[in-house]
Amino acid sequence: MVAKEAVVELVRDAAAENGACDVRIAPAFVDETTRTRLRAAFARGDFATWGYGDDRAVRATDPATILERASSVLCVAFAYATAAPSRAPLTGRVSNYAWSLDYHERLLHVLRAAARRIDELAGAPVTAIACDTKPIAERAYAARAGLGWTGKHTNLISRRLGSYVFLGEIVTTLELEPDAPLRTGCGACSRCVDACPTGALRGDYTIDATRCISDLTQRTDAIPRELRPLVGEWVWGCDICQSVCPPTQRAGERGARADAAVNAFAATPELVRLLRMRSSEYRRYIARTAMGWRGAAVLRRNAAVALGNALDRSTVPALVEALDRDPHPMVRGHAAWALGRIGSPAALAALQARMECERDGTVREEIAAVLVRT
Secondary structure (H helix, E strand, O other), X not given: OOOHHHHHHHHHHHHHHHOOEEEEEEEOOOOHHHHHHHHHHHHHOXXXXXXXXXXXXXXXXXXXXXXXXXXXXXXXXEEOOOOOOOOOOOEOEEOHHHOOEOHHHHHHXXXXXXXHHHHHXXXXXXXXXXXXXXXXXXXXXXXXXXXXXXXXXXXXEEOOOXXXXXXXXEEEOOOOOOOOOOOOOOOOOOHHHHHOOOOOEOOOOOEOHHHOHHHHOOOOOOOOHHHHHHHOOEEEOOOHHHHOOHHHHHHOOOOOHXXXXXXXXXXXXXXXXXXXXXXXXXXXXXXXXXXXXXXXXXXXXXXXXXXXXHOOHHHHHHHHHHHHHOOOHHHHHHHHHHHHHHOOHHHHXXXXXXXXXXXXXXXXXXXXXXXXXX
């Protein structure tokens, strides 16, 4: 029989070069409590952006869907908080996790190496891995393993590492003694709930992700108009609920060198430059980061929203250029909204002129929504 201590040590060794981490074990049981909560969340439409349904709730709460005869789940936490470059005027905000090279590749490399060593120790293939790549309720199993607890912002909070942690899992058929969950929680603290600009956090450990800035900046269709002013200058993700969390504040910056910003543009992009970004610049500065998977048009759209919220008339020419020339209707539509929000004579004149030649119905609707108010 393989000793739990030997397996955990293998995983810790394999992860040592990737920053502060913790490893705990949960039993690979069917988590009926989490399944019920996920079904309720999907029924409410909390995650409508992602199209999750009942099948997702069933699969994510049964590790056997990842590995037949699963017995244990090794839950691994990697701290990633690093300092952001100082922001200049008219630059966007990017979530801490997204400005380095895509963490999925790095963590999967570590998990694969650890899983191979476990297989070698066991003398047979006994593992499968996941890192936001397969349906598993990773925060629920991490909490069950004692890595931390689920906070009111719905992220996992580690006592030592705070909530800026990446999670990965090694599911194994080995019967390993599980760790005990923590006997702690958020108590009366509601700082994250109070700080959320869009009211996405309900305070009962659930989230309406369709209102979450992080999800709004990742969706591939239009950001609802009523929520655009609340997005502020975030162009990818949002860290507000985590940045005000006391355990996260106490943890400080525990990320590894690999978690640092890959370049200044990825961490604090110049909004006008981002709005004008085309494929070559996207491939050079953004594509390999964790915000690279949605494509350049989504980021140009987000830049338009951020410029609208910046309310700086000096950016009107760039927004007019996007309104007239951007190949993607979604970007043109959000540029129209931004011009309307700035509301200068030049901005309104450009909208009037564009209305006469714009052929896309969604863009015309955005322009009309502005002009009807003026």
